[in-house]
Amino acid sequence: MNETKSPSKNAEKLQSTESLILFDGVCGLCNKFVQYVLNHDPSGRFRFASLQSELAHEILSRHGKDPALLKTIYLIRNPSRPDEQIFSKSAAALRIIGELNGAAKGLKLFLAVPAPMRDLGYDMVAAVRYRVFGKHDVCPMPTAADREKFLDI
Structure with missing residues (x-):
């Protein structure tokens, strides 16, 4: 059963959060990426919330981004x-990968490529992600061990 977090509880968790990843909670590729981050972030610096959450809407609206x-x-x-x-887009993905353990860390070097070129590739993958990697009816629940890293459940 999903428990709704009070704004004060979210604010408290955000105060101790260095890096928050907002991701499409029903996207198969996005969920695989989140699992990759969880498996390669031994220091546990990343926290997560789905783009479909109230928390994501609040943050994105503050930056003039369309939460939809x-x-x-x-x-x-x-x-x-x-x-x-x-x-966002490749800038977010490459910065995240650059802070993880593992061979993929070297991909951070692609930040030297101009953003429009990087984002063209990002957009091409985003356009087919549901078709190729699937779409969940609801956001998958994290394991009990990882639950504290998700701020929207």
Whole structure:
């Protein structure tokens, strides 16, 4: 059963959150990416919330982003603090990967490629992600061990 978090509880969790990943909770590819992050983030610095959550709507609206658009992943640095930063598409994905353990870490070098070129490839994958990787009817629930890392459940 999903428990609704009070705003104060979310605010409390955000205060101790360095990096928040907002992802399409029903996208098969996005959920695989979240699992990859969970498996390669031994320090546990990343927290997660689905783009379909109230928390994501609040953050994205604050930055003038349309919360209904689900074709990107977002990385929020220092959420709900004065120095909050938001990254999307390839900038978000590459920054996230660059902070993980594993061979994929080297992909961060692609940040040197101009964003329009990187995002063209990102958009091509985003356009077919449901067809290729599937779409869930509801956001999958994390394991009990990972549940505390998800701020929207």
